[in-house]
Amino acid sequence: MGMQFGDVVFYRRVDKGIRDQFMRNAVRAAQERMRTSRLRAAEELGDWEEWRQLGEEIRRHTLEHLDFYLKQLSDRVHELGGHVFFAQTAEEATAYIRDVVQKRDAHRIVKSKSMVTEEIGLNTALEAIGCRVVETDLGEYILQVDDNDPPSHIVGPSIHKDRERIRQVFAEKLGYTGSAAPEEMTAFVRQQLRPDFLTAEVGITGCNFAVAESGTVCLVTNEGNGRLVTSLPPVHIAVMGMERIVPTWEELEVMVGLLCRSAVGQKLTSYINCLTGPRAAGEVDGPEEFHLVIIDNGRSDILGTEFQSVLQCIRCGACLNVCPVYRHIGGQAYGSIYSGPIGAVLSPLLGDEELYRELPYASSLCAACTEACPVKIPLHELLIQHRQKTAEKERQSPLGERLAMKAFGMVFESPRLYRWGTKLARTALRPWEEDGVIRQGPGPLQPWTSIRDLPSPKRETFREWFENRRKRGEQP
Amino acid sequence: MKVSLFITCLADVFYPEVGRATVELLERLGCEVDFPVAQTCCGQPAFNSGFHREAKKAARHMIETFAHADYVVAPSGSCTAMLKEYVHLFSEEDEREWQEKARALAEKGYELTQFLVEILRVEDVDATLPVKATYHRSCHMTRLLGVKDAPMKLLSNVKGLSLTELPCAHDCCGFGGTFSVKMAPISQQMADEKVSHIKETNAEVLIGADCGCLMHLDGRIRRQGKPIRVMHIAQVLQSGLEQEGR
Ligand code: SF4
Numbered sequence: 001m002g003m004q005f006g007d008v009v010f011y012r013r014v015d016k017g018i019r020d021q022f023m024r025n026a027v028r029a030a031q032e033r034m035r036t037s038r039l040r041a042a043e044e045l046g047d048w049e050e051w052r053q054l055g056e057e058i059r060r061h062t063l064e065h066l067d068f069y070l071k072q073l074s075d076r077v078h079e080l081g082g083h084v085f086f087a088q089t090a091e092e093a094t095a096y097i098r099d100v101v102q103k104r105d106a107h108r109i110v111k112s113k114s115m116v117t118e119e120i121g122l123n124t125a126l127e128a129i130g131c132r133v134v135e136t137d138l139g140e141y142i143l144q145v146d147d148n149d150p151p152s153h154i155v156g157p158s159i160h161k162d163r164e165r166i167r168q169v170f171a172e173k174l175g176y177t178g179s180a181a182p183e184e185m186t187a188f189v190r191q192q193l194r195p196d197f198l199t200a201e202v203g204i205t206g207c208n209f210a211v212a213e214s215g216t217v218c219l220v221t222n223e224g225n226g227r228l229v230t231s232l233p234p235v236h237i238a239v240m241g242m243e244r245i246v247p248t249w250e251e252l253e254v255m256v257g258l259l260c261r262s263a264v265g266q267k268l269t270s271y272i273n274c275l276t277g278p279r280a281a282g283e284v285d286g287p288e289e290f291h292l293v294i295i296d297n298g299r300s301d302i303l304g305t306e307f308q309s310v311l312q313c314i315r316c317g318a319c320l321n322v323c324p325v326y327r328h329i330g331g332q333a334y335g336s337i338y339s340g341p342i343g344a345v346l347s348p349l350l351g352d353e354e355l356y357r358e359l360p361y362a363s364s365l366c367a368a369c370t371e372a373c374p375v376k377i378p379l380h381e382l383l384i385q386h387r388q389k390t391a392e393k394e395r396q397s398p399l400g401e402r403l404a405m406k407a408f409g410m411v412f413e414s415p416r417l418y419r420w421g422t423k424l425a426r427t428a429l430r431p432w433e434e435d436g437v438i439r440q441g442p443g444p445l446q447p448w449t450s451i452r453d454l455p456s457p458k459r460e461t462f463r464e465w466f467e468n469r470r471k472r473g474e475q476p
Numbered sequence: 477m478k479v480s481l482f483i484t485c486l487a488d489v490f491y492p493e494v495g496r497a498t499v500e501l502l503e504r505l506g507c508e509v510d511f512p513v514a515q516t517c518c519g520q521p522a523f524n525s526g527f528h529r530e531a532k533k534a535a536r537h538m539i540e541t542f543a544h545a546d547y548v549v550a551p552s553g554s555c556t557a558m559l560k561e562y563v564h565l566f567s568e569e570d571e572r573e574w575q576e577k578a579r580a581l582a583e584k585g586y587e588l589t590q591f592l593v594e595i596l597r598v599e600d601v602d603a604t605l606p607v608k609a610t611y612h613r614s615c616h617m618t619r620l621l622g623v624k625d626a627p628m629k630l631l632s633n634v635k636g637l638s639l640t641e642l643p644c645a646h647d648c649c650g651f652g653g654t655f656s657v658k659m660a661p662i663s664q665q666m667a668d669e670k671v672s673h674i675k676e677t678n679a680e681v682l683i684g685a686d687c688g689c690l691m692h693l694d695g696r697i698r699r700q701g702k703p704i705r706v707m708h709i710a711q712v713l714q715s716g717l718e719q720e721g722r
Contacts, residue, residue: 018661324647328665362659364652364666365524366615387526408522409530413537418516422489437698447657451664452695455490462488462495466511 002090002121003351005150006335010358017329023160027152027327030159034321037265038372045261055258056376058251059312062243063303069212069245070294076215080277082290086242090120093295097122097204097237098129100291104235106201109133110193111140112229113219114206115154115315116241116295118337119350122204133204134196136225141189142166145173152331152339155263155317160330193225203229203287207240208314209255210292211274213248217292219273220259226273236275236287242294243311255314262316262374298350306385310345312375319369319379325362334359341369345382360386419463426457477596479507480545482538482585484555485517486687487708494687497714498551498588504717505596514541518558524653528565535562539577547595548581551588551710553617554686559585560621587617588710589626589685599629604716606636609707610679612670612693614686615648627685627709634712640677644669651692667696674704685709 006013017023042048062069074084087093101109109131111117123133135144139157143149146169151157158166163180170176170185174192178184205226209218217238219226230236246252260266279286302311320326320340331339336347336356344359360383369379394402411417429445432438433456441449448454460468479502483495502509519534539562542548550556562578592598611631618624631639650656650666657663670693674682682697682704684690694706 014659014661018665322646324650324666324669325659325662328662328669361655362662364615364648364650364655364663366648366652367619368615368646368648371619384524384526387524388528389526391526391528402527405522405525405527405530408527409533412516412519412522412530412534415514415516418485422485425489437695439699447660448695451660451699452667452692453698454695455691457489458492460492462483462492463511463513465492465496466499467513 002124003119003337003347004335004355005337006332008335010333010335010362013333013335014329014362017333020330022162022165023152023330024328026160026162026165027330029162030153030156031321031327034155034264034317038262038318038321039265041261041265045257051254051258052374052376054254055314055374056312058246058254059314059375060309062245062247062251063308063311066243066245066303069247070242073210073212073215073245074292074294076213077277077290077292080215080290081280082215082277082292084292084294087120087293087295087297090295090297093120093239093293093297094122094125096293097239097291098125100235100237101126101131101202102129104201104289106235107131108196108200109202109204110136110196110200110229110233111204112136112206112226113208113221114204114239115337116206117204117239118151119241120239120295120297122239134193134200136193136196136223136229137221138186138189138223141193142169145169150332151337153317153320154315154338154340154342155320160332197225197228197232200229200233202235202237203231203233204237204239205229207238207244207292208259209252210240210245211247211249211252212245214276216249216252216274216276218252218256219271219275220256221271221273222264224271226271230273230275230287231285234287235289235291236278237291237293238275239293239295242296242299244314258374259314259316262314262318262372302349307345307349307382309377310342310349310382312377313342313346314375315342316374318372318374322368322372324366324368325364329362341379341383342377345377345379345386348386357390360384360390422457422461426459426461429456432456477507477547478545479509479547479549479591480542481509481511482515482518482542482548482550482555482559483511484550484552484687486691487551490691491687491708494551494708494710497708497710497718498549500718501588501601501710501714502549504714505592505598505601507596510545512541512545518555520555520558521653523558523561523565532565535565535578536574538562539574539581542581542584543577545584547591548585549588549591550585551708552686552688553587553614553621553623554688556585556587556590557616557620587621587623587626587685589630590621590623592713593626593629600633601630601713602717603633603713604635605681605712607681608638608640608677608679609681609683609712610640610642610674610677611645611709612642612649612674612682612684612689613645614651614684614689617685630713631683631709634715637712640679643673643676649689649693651689653688656692663692664696667692668700671697671700671702671704675702679704681705681707681712683707683709683712 153159167180278290523531
């Protein structure tokens with residue numbers, strides 16, 4: 001599928017999102033649940049601010065020494081008998097993985113936990129060479145079964161469907177006859193997946209964190225399927241964004257704690273798999289062959305820019321769970337596998353800038369995301385940075401907002417122009433006034449008054465009152 | 477104590493009564509109030525739209541306008557937060573001098589309730605307003621400026637005021653400056669959600685500390701024909717005392 005889905009313009013997707021009352025209710029319920037448990041989990045930890053501080057320092061330090069840690073990681077994986085491939089682009093990554101699969105003459109693939117493989121469109125690439133690729137995380141599985149419905153949340157990709165909708169999908173596509181009880185449906189999926197696990201020749205996973213010092217790949221899951229994907233098939237390919245790295249186990253512990261608490265409000269998730277190299281002599285499980293694919297795909301271009309902090313992201317989804325804009329338009333309106341506040345910052349950087357240019361404006365800059373982020377990414381500030389970049393570009397064209405802002409600059413630098421402007425507004429708007437408000441404003445006021453009344457400017461501005469008061473000698 | 481007022485452009489044009497209440501309140505509490513007439517706007521619309529060159533123009537102008545002030549007080553959490561943002565706005569090598577000046581302004585800039593509680597050290601201003609009300613905590617005031625408790629302390633001492641907590645108080649009302657017009661459909665959904673929470677409290681009056689959020693919510697409340705009055709906290713704190721202030 002790739003990072004981008006759909007080709008409808010943003011405004012139309014927003015409209016569709018807003019009209020989908022079903023999706024909005026499902027998202028609201030999930031947001032409420034996740035936000036509350038996150039706050040409880042943070043409280044239990046005590047001194048949440050200090051933990052965030054530590055999380056941020058670790059992530060920032062790693063990014064500042066990324067070269068060093070990447071080399072250390074790759075050296076370690078080599079020493080352990082694994083293969084490492086650095087992919088500059090999505091194409092390079094998919095080509096390498098296709099190659100590994102073809103060399104084994106493999107056709108059955110199971111997958112778990114990976115946004116980055118979505119980002120590079122891996123499934124499509126593998127299906128094109130005749131492989132059957134099965135998603136084994138419940139959320140991703142549901143989407144795959146539902147004709148590859150796009151994901152709408154980075155932690156709960158099928159958050160926009162409730163139980164009943166999921167039951168319908170299973171009934172329609174897989175002939176499921178049971179109830180909408182989560183336990184029953186999960187048991188059903190487990191049945192469906194069992195043969196896939198047992199026959200798969202290659203297992204592909206993402207990587208929540210890689211420990212540079214030990215060459216370990218760490219997967220955080222809630223379902224336990226990650227363990228099956230990495231140990232049953234003879235080949236394991238782990239795919240990671242180049243920034244998902246921590247120096248040692250010590251930092252890993254902090255980051256995993258922050259991730260679990262921020263994502264779902266648990267102290268730890270049910271399963272944390274740490275895999276260090278392929279199966280060694282005498283070991284009973286683990287793959288015979290291990291590949292680590294480290295993906296750049298635009299990330300190194302972000303390093304050293306004003307957007308660098310976005311690479312601190314640990315994909316916990318906390319920013320989505322507190323975002324009111326996300327709640328009302330839903331994840332699919334973002335048109336990218338990365339939705340919500342982090343998606344609005346990340347998508348224009350990793351994807352087609354033009355395509356995602358509206359996303360940074362889809363924020364009221366309320367900063368709820370910044371407040372929630374466990375690694376202190378100043379998300380709302382980065383949205384403003386994006387707007388600044390767009391504004392700089394628009395300087396080339398003498399239109400619309402640029403002109404308005406130019407006038408703005410002039411007016412707000414000059415008290416005389418300002419005073420004249422406010423007087424003018426007052427007089428000019430008089431014909432539209434009705435009982436102290438403007439219900440249908442002309443021209444530039446139209447977007448405001450399309451949904452709200454506007455108070456009409458008062459006969460006496462504050463500054464006039466203040467001056468008159470002084471003249472009247474009322475000032476003490 | 478001498479206080480220099482920063483009356484935001486929204487208050488100047490649309491809500492002069494908020495400015496008046498601010499002046500009367502501060503004078504009643506013994507402050508000498510000065511209003512530098514050269515002031516215009518904090519530059520937030522340009523800054524948040526990414527037009528930083530224009531925002532800098534506004535910033536320089538404001539910095540100079542308030543250079544003489546001991547304290548700069550504004551009846552707006554959002555615009556006060558913007559004053560503090562100037563420091564980051566001048567981040568280039570050759571802007572050191574302006575950055576220093578910006579820092580000086582940031583250090584003496586206060587939102588009204590913050591000034592009352594932290595500097596004047598008053599929590600009871602002797603106001604009376606016998607209504608059922610709820611308070612909208614605006615995002616920039618609470619999250620960016622970090623002023624959370626001051627309004628609550630002051631409101632809890634207003635005689636007759638019965639204040640009910642607003643459900644989901646942490647959610648944005650959907651104003652967001654240019655967002656409110658650029659993304660009007662989303663803004664509308666956010667406002668409607670907020671208004672329905674306000675209705676749940678059965679409040680007759682909605683109190684807030686930012687004219688932007690209030691203008692947006694009031695506009696939406698009126699459009700829906702709901703009988704809820706909107707008041708700025710400065711007006712609430714001056715209630716029952718309007719005459720004495722003169
Ligand atoms: S930006 Fe922060 S809150 Fe959002 S997903 Fe990334 S780490 Fe989590």
